[in-house]
Amino acid sequence: MAAVRALVASRLLASSAFAPLHACTPRAPLHSSAPRPGARVALVLSGCGVYDGTELHEASAVLVHLSRGGAEVQIFAPDIPQMHVVDHTKGQPSESETRNVLTESARIARGKITDLARLSAANHDAAIFPGGFGAAKNFLCCIAPVLAARVLRGVEVTVGHEQEEGGKWPYAGTAEAIKALGAKHCAKGVTEAHVDQKNKVVTTPAFMCETELHHIHDGIGAMVKKVLELCGK
8 A cells, every 4th residue: 555645845844744954954965866956855765665664666756757857855764663574575574573764764765865853844845755554654654645634634635546446446445534534535547646736735646556567657757747846846
């Protein structure tokens, strides 16, 4: 289960996950994709691996599309223990292991990563949260779009369709959980993204849909494109 969410500009401060940082604090190395000035985007990870951390395909797709869009990316993760470690060959918790979210996320970031406690909204135009069960287990007990629903009252998000449709949308029930939080769910296809213009939140279904990987990649591309448009880039 996974979906991708992005917060843009003024809404960065809306989530309790973001801690203010003094302007004089040096910024960590950026994954810089172009010589021209681009949007400054924070990518927030929750570990490494779909069952206990960030969904790797989603994180990779976000980075690819941000690179193509000329963005400057700084990657963050909380320096906290994972809720648990899952053996991905079995889909079962490994009782004998403990891992750190920041350390595991550094695998995706190729070592260029910063403690989430040092993220400052003043230094970024947008923040993107890839999906994966780590978003639920290691953040606020909810997947990425539900995180937005919990933080921003009345926000508009998408996790795809609202009916399972023979198993194509196995997590369709999540839409009802979003509505129960007072948010609005907007049905979208896997290759689409929904933009909440008022709250500056962009979401796409990603792995909430059982489909071919390239469709998920395209949906994430649509989300990133909308984020960069909202940033004015």
